[in-house]
Amino acid sequence: MSEGEKLIPINIEDQMKSAYIDYSMSVIVSRALPDVRDGLKPVHRRVLYGMHELGVLSNRAYKKSARIVGEVLGKYHPHGDSSVYDAMVRMAQDWSLRYLLVDGQGNFGSIDGDSPAAMRYTEARMRKISEDIMADLEKETVDFQLNFDDTLQEPTVMPTRVPNLLINGASGIAVGMATNMPPHNLCEVVDGTLAYIDNNEIEIDELMEYVKAPDFPTGGVIYGYEGVREAFKTGRGRVVLRGKARFEEVDGKECIIVTEIPYQVNKAEMIKKTADLVNEKRIEGISNIRDESDRKGMRIVYILKKDAVPNVVLNMLYKYTQLQSSFSVNNIALVNGRPHTLNLKELIHYFVEHRHDVVVRRTKYELRKAEERAHILEGLIIASDNIDEVIALIRGSKDGEEAREKLIERFKLTEIQARAIVEMRLRQLTGLEQDKLRAEYEEIMKLIAELKALLESKELRMQLIKEELIEVREKYGDERRSQIEYSGADVSIEDLIADENVVITISHAGYIKRTPLSEYKTQNRGGVGQKGSSTRDQDFLEHLFTATNHQYMLFFTQKGKCFWMRVYEIPEGSKTSKGRAIQNLINIENDDKVKAFICTQDLKNEEYINNHYVIMATKKGIVKKTLLEQYSRPRLNGINAITVREDDELLEAKLTTGDSHVLLAVKSGKLVRFEESKTRPMGRNASGVRGITLKDDNDEVVGMVSVNDMESEILVVSEKGYGKRSSLEDYRITNRGGKGVKTLNITDKTGELVAINNVTDNDDLMIINKSGLTIRMRVSDLRVMGRATQGVRLINIKGNDSIAAVAKVLREEDEDIIDAEAEDITNIDGVTGEAAAQDDNENNQEQE
DSSP states (O other), rough: OOOOOOOOOOOHHHHHHHHHHHHHHHHIOOOOOOOOTTTHHHHHHHHHHHHHHHTTTTTTTOHHHHHHHHHHHHTTTOOOHHHHHHHHTTOOOTTSSSOSSEEEOOOOOTOOOOOOOOOOOEEEOOOOHHHHHTGGGTOSOOOOOOOOSSSEESSSSSSOSSSSSHHHOOEEEEOOOEEOOOOOOHHHHHHHHHHHHHTTTHHHHHHHTTSSOOOTTTEEEEEEEEHHHHHHSSSSSEEEEEEEEEEEEEEEEEEEEEEEOOOOHHHHHHHHHHHHHTTTTTSSEEEEEEEEOOOOOOOOEEOOOOOOOOHHHHHHHHSSTTTEEEEEOEEEEEEEEEEEOHHHHHHHHHHHHHEEEEEHHHHHHHHHHHHHHHHHHHHHHHHTHHHHHHHHHTTTTSSSHHHHHHHHHHHOOOHHHHHHHOOOOOOSSSHHHHHHHHHHHHHHHHHHHHHHHHOOOOHHHHHHHHHHHHHHHHHHOOOOOOOTEEEEEEOGGGGOOOOOEEEEEEEETEEEEEEEEEGGOOOTTOOOOEOOOOOOTOOOOOEEEHHHHHHHEEEEETTEEEEEEGGGSSOOOOSSSSSGGGGTSSSOOOOOOEEEEEESOTTTTTHHHSOEEEEETTTTTTEEEGGGGGGGGGOOOOOEEOHHHHHHHEEEEEESSSSOEEEEEETTEEEEEEEEEGSBBTTOOOOOOOOOOOTTTTTOEEEEEESTTOEEEEEEEESSEEEEEEEGSSSOOOOOOOOOOOOSSSOOTTOEEEEEEEETTTEEEEEEEEEEEEEEGGGGGSOOOTSSEEEEOOOOOOOOOOOOEEEEEEOOOOOOOOHHHHTTTSSSTTTOHHHHHHHHHHHHHHHH
């Protein structure tokens, strides 16, 4: 150890703590976090001040970026040149900043993540708004500090007229904390600030009427408002952003066109990752992706496959790609040199406070300068009033010092006034110049009075701040770019499933599936039917229903239990597949069977479930009505829907509004019609009341219809393929529990009644045989007949086959029936148009 040196032992733990705290405070205060007053970090402030000192104003020529970076590095920011250049570049990128602070010329990068050109190739100058951020800088409005080598002064903050932190946001990672502040619309922020100045007690909810939400430079859609509200109120929140997309047909193909993407998303990276997901089959339905963006704007084209549903593909893109991303708001900024989390009102408050401070300091500076000038003008006016004496006095002096002393002594002037008179030019002796002196003095005295009034009245100062803000709004205000979708939420599974029409089939042995309705074609009356489903031996399709994927399904079993399911949860199968065993989907008992099912809208909608009823019928003619609300809380093991008596079983359940007419038909061909209001609502465990009286012990109910539209027609079908439609008026209204009236003339040829439906000309009819054959026909092909006729032959029955189920299907407008399709179907047993006409003749004779 050298002489005179000594070692000081230090605890390494204490040393590490103190060094780390020093480092972290330096990063927090001098690097990563913006100041709440001007919204700038030190590097941005120094770039703007360097440009200001170089004179690279918005109305001057561009200067090389390297020249500007050199100025900032050499004088104020002793770090790497890339940190300064990168900061300056970002201030010139219209996809990074909402309101640009630097006007760049040359290659400043792209939204695809391309790097800007080197600083020796690019040029820059300030934008007009930056000049407003530095307006009045020379008027002692802000404190200055020494630069890194104590040779120059730099501002600690800018005297900004623009609420820069709110309009441009900020992001930065310090030590142990980070900031991520979104940009906002200048017009909205100014309006909010004006409202705050008018009423300091304003609530954040009221401020949000002015500042509606962040406004991102890349536009897009703010999806959902909860995160925005949270961020405004607490300073922290999650704002969900979506790209702006629309559907378009390009070269005969359906396409999704994206014109705006979320903030801070790299477009090229997003497209590449989407293509990878498409190749991995994570996203279905896209055949090609093209980026057609040019200088006119962004345009990303997703070309869809023929069978793809655009809405579903778009929702897939939102869920799995950066077409939907989130911006985590964390409003941390420096307040008096300390980091604070700030809400919307606090951000506005600190800006107004800073602006007020700037106005006070500027006014004091201007007052001082005005008083100094007035003082000199007073001396000059005295000199011009006594000009001959003054000239003689100056001429008689041997030097300037003596002349000043004589003037001070003779006219009782101050040193400053005497110096101004001695240095006065000869032209100021003209009469015109003397008049100008007096006019200037009067103007300055007026200005002094105004400035003093301004310093004495806070109201006047606040009025001035408002006027300057309105001026800023007029100069730089623009339309909001980001749309707000208030009702947005996370993408749910429903958004990824097309809400298309489907056919649900349930077989006798309990197999269920859903098939797109478009798979079924329409045939002419008397056709043989298509192969509908491959069923197991001795199994046949018993139930067929139409629904849409997003609806809720209630299953009712013959033992009176109710189960709950979404339509899209039913496994999809082709028209020829047998489907899945229903026992695998719902917890149904082995000896129970699903007999009825209801499609409902949203079961969480209070108004809907309290205004709808479920009306049920059993084979033995019992009916029961229950409020839909009773079925809105599903249980895994099902709930009781009705208490079924011994030797009876539940047959049918319908959804009603409480004012429909109920029709019950029995095997023996009778039908009863009564008003639903005759049946009072009961609890889920009740058994119900008598709906129709059966002919004998072998008779049973085959179906129930509830009708709201009194123009409806009633269609009945017998087991041997005969059917007809009759007007509802043919069936008179009777009391509940009667024997009913004849609805079909039952003969050996027709067989017993098997189905009843209410239909209109717009419906199609689906008929399924026990052998699994299906036929689809138009109801409009059947003419209306009297209720006691035997009907016409709807489908040809082979051997011992018989009809298993009949259902009506709403016709799709686009399902145009091609006659050529009918030619492919072979008629059986010679049932042609002639045979059908013969059926009609027989019926004419049977009409009552």
